[in-house]
Amino acid sequence: MKAAAAHFDGKLILAGVAGAAALAILGLLGTIVWMSLRTGVPGQASGYTFTNYFTLIGDPYMYRVMWTTLRFAAVTIGIAIPLGLVFAWLIERTDLPHKALAMSLLGIGILFPTFLKAMGWVFLLHPRIGVINIIFMQMLGLTAAPLNIATVAGIGFVEGLTLAPLAYVMISAALRGMNPALVEASSIHGVGKWRTLLRVEMPLIWPALLSTVIWMFTIALAAFDVPGVIGMANNIFTFSTALYFMINPNEGLPRYGLSGAYGSIMICVSLLLMLPYFAALRQSHRYQIISGKSYRASVIELGRWRAAGWVLIGGYFFVAFVLPLLAIFWVSLLPYVQMPSRRALAAASFERYGATLFDSALLGAGWNTLLLMVLVPTIVVVVSTAISWIVTRSRLRGRVALDAIAFLPHPVPHLLFALSIAYFALLISDVVPLYGSIYVLIAVYAVCWISFGTRVLNSSMIQVHRELEEAAEVGGVPTLRILLKVIVPLIRPGLVYAWIWTSLSAYRELTMAVFLASPRSQVLSTYVWGQWHGGGLGDAAAVAIVMMAVMSPLVATFWIYARRQQQVASPV
């Protein structure tokens, strides 16, 4: 009977862990709705009311924000999707040389922090300090800057450039999985390659494209980095930055009730968007084959256009990654922002690095970041393992619901989870003084990335044959031990992949950190953010460069590992 008890306990522990995570997710979302029905500051007595919603609906500012957000999203999609489509097509369907290199150039860009790239674009295209603008003005004798990044189109452009690799990953997954027979049936009957592309492939890829567009749209709705770095200082507010502003107003009290109403609407919108998203995804899966063999459709020969293909990919990498990085580096070397010139070059030095890097606040932020990078992925991996086991392996009732709940943080903007946990921590701050501590960040990061962890581990666990587990079950090996000694070793690549990815994400995360960081719980990204908005552009640039440098070996390790495990296509 002892063994039977162990059997039972193991499942109970797993169910407990998974249940706690599900409760946390639902609890945090519920808190947003609850907030929206109350007024005043957290903890203050308040009746339940719809006032906040009425205020929101009656506020013309909100409609301006909505319009800005829609335009921002449209530009983002307009940049990211065509680029992603062309990249996917070049890499999956043509004889472009050095594809591995091309994939690396596209993939590595995703991993570096978006807000740093946004900073680079300010240095390049700001009407006053943008290097490119100044060059144009001097060369053409203009009196006003020809280009302005601090516009809706500008931030959409930067966001679109950063999202293009993700669009590429999503579209190329669809292209790769598409049943080649569908395409070849056309070629065999003498239909030309280009005509097949237009008449057969494009219609077949359409659902996948649509699902990618919807996904990009939800990301644009939630995007904080680019609108926060470029837009906010220039009075351009999208949904996410407007929400930030409600909680961190220049004057007056944080308006939690209003932000709750606002957040509740965002939750509804992002969940509603999942309906067409999954519908499109299901449609595109119908055109796919599941086959173990890598059976490939024949490729289109680019001929003279090969060079053009590489110009496009190389050009993208240069513009989206190298150029902003160079701009940041340049600014970090100078005492104040100025044009590249012989005089400026003479003034350039690494002095700033020495001065800023040993700032005790920065060291503290570095330590906190390290803590997040170790603890968050560990929690995510452990909790996701429990959830994925229950979802894919057990027959517990409610496992489908559990899977759906674990998915929720994926479409719902993360900043809402941050807002919610901030409110919750304030509520209980008299009892448990968590507000403003690093633990709040750890908790909310973990909750949000469980959706990523469970996606990766679900697919890893499905691949482990059920009989491998049953063979141990028949011998009476307790559940937890089966999990640890049979399943975990077999899904190790997935676990490592999820761990490193989450760790990198913890390093680059700005959105949630900005909502929650207090002087006690600064992290590197919020430190840069603080410098940036405090006017210390040069210092921010120097720390940014150091952040990138520190991150590079981690990114390289991750990339090599992910490629070896063929898990490049991350469902970010």
Added chain:
Amino acid sequence: MIEIRALSKRFTTSDGAVRALDGVDLAIADKEFFVLLGLSGSGKTTLLRCAAGLEKPDAGEILFNGRTMSSAAAGVFVPPERRAIGMVFQSYAVWPHMTVFDNVAFPLENGVQRMPRARLRERVMSALALVQLADHAERPVPFLSGGQQQRVALARAIAVEPEVLLMDEPLSNLDARLREEVRDEIRGLSKKLGITVLYVTHDQVEAMALADRMAVMSGGKVLETGAPEKLYHFSQSRPVAEFLGAMNVFHGAVENGGVKTAVGLLSCALPEGMRNEVTVAIRPEEILVSNSASGGANEFPAALESRLFLGDVTVYHLTAGGAKITYKTAADPGFEPGGRVYVSLPAGKLKVFAR
């Protein structure tokens, strides 16, 4: 030893409920090698998994040695590890991250039967010796051939010294030649160890080669149970007889103690209660064919349509009175297609089924 009574199991899938088992009754004797045979989807695996305790039946009972293992009515369900079973899976299910030794040792180290190190080693090695893998104990399993991996799975199942060994198509992933070899080893081993075996397959040759007795399943029901010879020659139902081997069938009507068919009037022993429409069947190798008429009963002239040489046997296709007849023989008489011959259908071999 194993008693299964009125066992039912249904699965609910996205497109409705499937009756995987629909009132199965079986009694398997002690030390018997019992085979479940049936087409894909007939419920064999489900039955085996119910016996293992990996699946919980909706209705009915399973008893091992008189002990109730599962009874839906009484609410009894003994978990797999307390049923004293060993199980060999279709996919082998050997753990790829362990060595041969560890694969066999793992359930003994971590399961219900924990034992001291020395005894464990002895147990594992003797199980490996039984399947001739003692020399490979320290090899990681991915370096073994398919047949060897299958034997690891077998060693792991018998190392726990089970009273019942359950096997689900253990040979289906092996190639034909190896399959026969391992098949004979499995039977030899089970007899040597003297354990009760419940074995699932969809291959009738494999089933007949292994079974002391077998059950033919279809649509979640057991159609017929019996020794292979009995089922092959004297099956009560046409689906069972046809599943076990090819048949020539003639539809006809009962008429003066015989059956009137397309080939002619067949005289045969009519089972009790057969009236009107019946089907008469005979296996291709039970037919007699010769160049000249012998004047015996059930003899008809036939035309030789074609000849198929298969090595150990030769198959002829004939027509008699518009009916097609297949004749199979090991001693090739060397008839030429196009010729005329005489077919006789021995009355003792004719099987009559109601229609």
